[in-house]
Amino acid sequence: MPAGSTSSAAPAASAAPGAIVVAVAADPREPAGPRAAELERQLSAGLEGRPVTVLVPAALPERALVAPGDPRASGRSVPAADLAAGGVTGRHSPLGALLAEAARRDAAAVALVSGAGREEGAGWLRDLLAPILDGGFEFACPTYRRGRFEGLLGTAILYPLTRALYGVRLRQPAGAEAALSLGLARDLLASPDWRRDPARAGSDAWLVAEVLAGRRRACQVWLEEWPGDGGLPEEASHALARIVGPVFRELELRADRWQRVEGSEPAPTFGPAGPRAAGPDGVDVGGLAGRFRLGLRELDELWGLVLPPATRLALRRAAAAPDEGLRLEDGLWARVVYDFAVAWYTRTVERQQLLRSMTPLYLGWVAGFANDLRGLDAAASEVRVEALAAAFEREKRYLIGRWRWPDGFNP
Amino acid sequence: MWEETRRIFVESMEEVVRATARILPSILAMLLFFVLAAVLATVARWAVRRACERLSLDERLREWGVATPDRDGRAPPSRLVAGLSFWAVLAAGAFLGLSALNAPAVASLSMRLVEYLPRVVLAIVVMGAGLAAGRFVERGVLIGAVNMGLESARMVALGARWLVILLAAAGALEQAGLGSAVVTVAFGAVFGGISLAFGLAVGLGARDLVARSLGRRFGEKPPAGDAEGTERNRLRHL
Numbered sequence: 330m331p332a333g334s335t336s337s338a339a340p341a342a343s344a345a346p347g348a349i350v351v352a353v354a355a356d357p358r359e360p361a362g363p364r365a366a367e368l369e370r371q372l373s374a375g376l377e378g379r380p381v382t383v384l385v386p387a388a389l390p391e392r393a394l395v396a397p398g399d400p401r402a403s404g405r406s407v408p409a410a411d412l413a414a415g416g417v418t419g420r421h422s423p424l425g426a427l428l429a430e431a432a433r434r435d436a437a438a439v440a441l442v443s444g445a446g447r448e449e450g451a452g453w454l455r456d457l458l459a460p461i462l463d464g465g466f467e468f469a470c471p472t473y474r475r476g477r478f479e480g481l482l483g484t485a486i487l488y489p490l491t492r493a494l495y496g497v498r499l500r501q502p503a504g505a506e507a508a509l510s511l512g513l514a515r516d517l518l519a520s521p522d523w524r525r526d527p528a529r530a531g532s533d534a535w536l537v538a539e540v541l542a543g544r545r546r547a548c549q550v551w552l553e554e555w556p557g558d559g560g561l562p563e564e565a566s567h568a569l570a571r572i573v574g575p576v577f578r579e580l581e582l583r584a585d586r587w588q589r590v591e592g593s594e595p596a597p598t599f600g601p602a603g604p605r606a607a608g609p610d611g612v613d614v615g616g617l618a619g620r621f622r623l624g625l626r627e628l629d630e631l632w633g634l635v636l637p638p639a640t641r642l643a644l645r646r647a648a649a650a651p652d653e654g655l656r657l658e659d660g661l662w663a664r665v666v667y668d669f670a671v672a673w674y675t676r677t678v679e680r681q682q683l684l685r686s687m688t689p690l691y692l693g694w695v696a697g698f699a700n701d702l703r704g705l706d707a708a709a710s711e712v713r714v715e716a717l718a719a720a721f722e723r724e725k726r727y728l729i730g731r732w733r734w735p736d737g738f739n740p
Numbered sequence: 741m742w743e744e745t746r747r748i749f750v751e752s753m754e755e756v757v758r759a760t761a762r763i764l765p766s767i768l769a770m771l772l773f774f775v776l777a778a779v780l781a782t783v784a785r786w787a788v789r790r791a792c793e794r795l796s797l798d799e800r801l802r803e804w805g806v807a808t809p810d811r812d813g814r815a816p817p818s819r820l821v822a823g824l825s826f827w828a829v830l831a832a833g834a835f836l837g838l839s840a841l842n843a844p845a846v847a848s849l850s851m852r853l854v855e856y857l858p859r860v861v862l863a864i865v866v867m868g869a870g871l872a873a874g875r876f877v878e879r880g881v882l883i884g885a886v887n888m889g890l891e892s893a894r895m896v897a898l899g900a901r902w903l904v905i906l907l908a909a910a911g912a913l914e915q916a917g918l919g920s921a922v923v924t925v926a927f928g929a930v931f932g933g934i935s936l937a938f939g940l941a942v943g944l945g946a947r948d949l950v951a952r953s954l955g956r957r958f959g960e961k962p963p964a965g966d967a968e969g970t971e972r973n974r975l976r977h978l
Binding site: 475478479480481482483503563564565566568569572619620623624627628631676677678679682685686688689 | 799802803804805876879880882883884885886887889891893894976977978
């Protein structure tokens with residue numbers, strides 16, 4: 330049971346079967362209270378007959394969910410360091426309190442949504458909840474329409490890695506927003522991880538891994554707008570350390586599960602799929618290639634502890650190409666990610682340094698990806714992403730081999 | 741004459757035997773100290789090794805970049821630490837043993853050495869920690885500088901490492917009580933000089949880079965036409 334999971338200030342609604350509980354997560358740009366109240370009004374109007382309760386996290390140091398009008402709702406509920414797009418650590422996630430509220434109220438469905446303002450009303454939330462309420466699904470993962478050069482970390486690592494590990498094709502498995510069934514909420518709430526590792530339990534990566542490794546009925550729902558669009562872009566090294574670290578941690582703790590998974594299956598999908606046609610149409614490949622070559626020159630000694638010689642040779646060959654021809658072949662990139670995951674597991678290099686040292690490689694991959702996407706439309710770009718994910722699946726045997734025998738001969 | 745010779749010989753022998761009898765307990769006590777010190781040193785080495793194993797010292801130092809991987813064939817750091825503890829205890833025992841001899845000069849010298857030994861050990865520990873921290877800082881600074889796109893990342897990282905080592909060396913010498921005033925002044929001059937040089941280098945050579953970094957840190961929008969800022973605006977990693 331998560332700490333601070335009960336809220337004395339939450340509306341004392343009697344247990345109402347069929348109710349829906351929504352938690353609006355903290356947002357650095359605006360207070361969550363007014364947004365939550367508006368969402369409750371709109372969602373109640375759209376879901377006739379179902380009581381809707383929208384809650385917001387109380388200000389620190391309290392760790393509970395309260396009604397939007399509660400005086401404790403004003404103030405920062407997440408430390409400043411955690412307030413960046415893409416999710417918070419388990420310790421500051423409102424997920425635990427939300428699950429407890431859902432269980433207490435016997436809610437038919439429960440959703441965790443971003444506090445960032447959307448211009449779409451509450452229709453998107455109805456769409457997200459629909460597979461839980463009407464389709465019998467246990468977990469609905471939102472997938473946002475985004476440009477080809479947005480959410481690159483998800484495209485480069487999160488999507489292909491999650492797909493290869495757990496065998497489910499969730500296109501954007503970030504986990505910051507989600508809808509869950511009551512059964513799943515209760516099972517998650519009963520997890521011993523809340524007690525054993527409170528920093529991990531409730532984090533975005535933990536939620537996704539629990540669902541996919543536990544073979545829960547998961548689906549994805551295409552939504553129009555990504556709620557994080559208003560924020561400042563996060564630096565690549567920070568994003569890598571913050572997002573990929575928890576994913577590697579789940580990989581480490583669920584090794585017995587993912588080693589038995591082969592291939593992948595598409596997740597049931599709702600809503601019109603596909604990336605947004607608008608958005609940035611290219612990136613400064615020269616700048617990215619320069620960062621990649623600089624990393625190759627200066628961090629080669631460090632990477633020698635992580636990557637086998639053949640991979641480093643392939644990277645040097647890739648770096649020797651002109652900017653427009655630079656490309657990290659899919660299999661090579663998959664092996665690089667897997668090698669870093671193994672190095673994380675074996676603690677070959679201090680973990681934060683390890684993840685940050687991956688930045689030039691990631692930027693090199695972005696440069697190659699941008700080269701590949703030149704002249705392709707949005708649909709063709711998705712085909713390219715699928716090819717990358719397939720390469721991660723093909724190279725999974727490499728990961729399993731290295732995981733089992735990390736000190737084995739690896740030319 | 742023969743009688744006289746025999747008498748002198750017997751008296752000398754008696755004197756030697758008496759002297760030996762006088763000094764023998766001290767020698768035995770010294771040997772006992774040596775044996776005890778050897779036993780304690782062995783126990784200390786074993787205990788330190790066990791503590792290092794429990795703390796996973798070798799793994800942690802490898803993780804922080806302080807020690808090289810096993811495959812290099814070098815002695816692991818835990819063995820060095822255990823060896824240091826063994827010889828420190830043995831040396832302390834030997835000095836104490838020497839003090840058991842009834843020789844005032846030797847006893848005084850050995851007692852001073854025994855008193856000085858902990859400071860030497862502490863100085864070695866401070867220096868070792870400084871060297872380890874220097875390696876860790878070097879790696880962290882190198883990664884950060886590369887991620888910032890600094891062409892001279894290696895030099896910046898080396899500078900950071902030597903600053904840490906310099907600080908540790910000053911601390912170790914201070915601990916050892918070697919020319920403390922000179923060391924403090926020299927360290928202040930060198931450290932201040934390096935800091936000034938670094939500040940000037942950053943101020944004159946990388947002003948724009950620092951301005952951009954600080955701007956990013958505090959959420960300032962990059963100016964129009966700023967290539968890196970434009971790039972950052974375009975690339976959304978999340």
